[in-house]
Amino acid sequence: MRWLAEVHVRLRPGIADPEGQTIAGGLRALGYDTVAEVRAGKLLRLAFEAADRGTAEAALDEMCRRLLANPVMETADWELRAGDQDAEQRA
Amino acid sequence: MSRGPRVAVIVFPGTWSDRDFAHAASLLGWEARLVWHAETVLPDPDAVVLPGGFAHGDYLRTGAIARFSPAMRAVEAFAAAGGPVLGSCNGFQILTEAGILPGALLRNDHLEFRCEWQPLRVERAAGPWLGELHPGETIRLPISHGEGRYFADAAALDELERSARVVLRYADPAGTVNAAANPNGSLRSIAGIVNERGNVLGLMPHPERAMEDETGGSDGLRLLRSLDAWLVAQPAVAERRL
Numbered sequence: 001m002r003w004l005a006e007v008h009v010r011l012r013p014g015i016a017d018p019e020g021q022t023i024a025g026g027l028r029a030l031g032y033d034t035v036a037e038v039r040a041g042k043l044l045r046l047a048f049e050a051a052d053r054g055t056a057e058a059a060l061d062e063m064c065r066r067l068l069a070n071p072v073m074e075t076a077d078w079e080l081r082a083g084d085q086d087a088e089q090r091a
Numbered sequence: 092m093s094r095g096p097r098v099a100v101i102v103f104p105g106t107w108s109d110r111d112f113a114h115a116a117s118l119l120g121w122e123a124r125l126v127w128h129a130e131t132v133l134p135d136p137d138a139v140v141l142p143g144g145f146a147h148g149d150y151l152r153t154g155a156i157a158r159f160s161p162a163m164r165a166v167e168a169f170a171a172a173g174g175p176v177l178g179s180c181n182g183f184q185i186l187t188e189a190g191i192l193p194g195a196l197l198r199n200d201h202l203e204f205r206c207e208w209q210p211l212r213v214e215r216a217a218g219p220w221l222g223e224l225h226p227g228e229t230i231r232l233p234i235s236h237g238e239g240r241y242f243a244d245a246a247a248l249d250e251l252e253r254s255a256r257v258v259l260r261y262a263d264p265a266g267t268v269n270a271a272a273n274p275n276g277s278l279r280s281i282a283g284i285v286n287e288r289g290n291v292l293g294l295m296p297h298p299e300r301a302m303e304d305e306t307g308g309s310d311g312l313r314l315l316r317s318l319d320a321w322l323v324a325q326p327a328v329a330e331r332r333l
Binding site for chain 2: 011015016018019022042067068070072073
């Protein structure tokens with residue numbers, strides 16, 4: 001069956017994030033001076049086939065570990081839900 | 092020696108320094124073989140170069156896709172057997188992604204792409220890529236990157252220092268290492284490191300762009316020429332080339 005995942009890749013805490021700092025500066029320049037911090041990351045949306053939830057979770061863990069995140073500097077967490085194939089076919 | 096060293100230069104989609112390395116090889120009397128990343132066998136090289144560029148568009152992370160290119164399995168085996176491997180710029184990023192060298196290269200702390208001549212302090216001068224240099228001297232090589240901020244956790248940095256594997260640091264023209272001379276925010280001003288055995292060098296600067304005084308400097312020629320003497324001192328390699 002089809003599974004849909006959203007993978008969030010984040011820089012590990014404590015690693016300087018100049019992109020996030022620059023975005024925070026932009027927000028403050030617009031007057032949002034209560035913004036204390038912005039951390040930039042990546043959102044990856046995956047659609048894939050797996051027999052059951054356990055298999056899908058194991059596959060996601062492996063994909064994150066091998067490619068999607070570099071454990072030296074990043075963490076990855078994800079949300080997984082069953083894909084609605086009927087809805088996709090109607091679209 | 093019947094011929095100069097044969098150097099395999101790995102070419103990924105998006106590599107841009109492969110021809111500069113081929114030109115450098117011609118100045119050094121080396122035979123450069125450009126090897127497409129999809130190849131699974133290397134052409135019996137004496138050394139391997141991973142050049143700079145933007146392999147696979149640097150999508151996801153620099154080097155993240157390139158490290159799984161088929162040629163990288165052969166490069167990993169070559170490195171594991173003690174073969175000399177040099178990764179410059181994107182090549183350094185690929186080596187860290189592959190786990191052949193520790194750490195990672197992150198976005199420059201100021202977010203700018205920097206393309207300029209950069210003084211470097213030589214911390215260690217040994218092995219196939221550094222033997223012609225002198226510890227403590229200051230050399231000049233071009234840098235050309237947006238993601239060169241070396242990062243590793245404190246324990247990994249301490250281990251690199253303890254084992255004298257930090258070989259190049261960003262410095263000012265007098266050779267002083269300080270924050271102002273650090274062009275990208277690299278931790279401990281690290282510009283280049285070697286693996287435990289010393290046969291694999293990763294560096295952000297571009298030695299292949301510093302080959303002729305007419306174009307700004309020739310310290311890259313001195314660095315790369317180290318390979319010649321090192322190979323001659325390896326009995327197995329010398330015998331093979333007779």
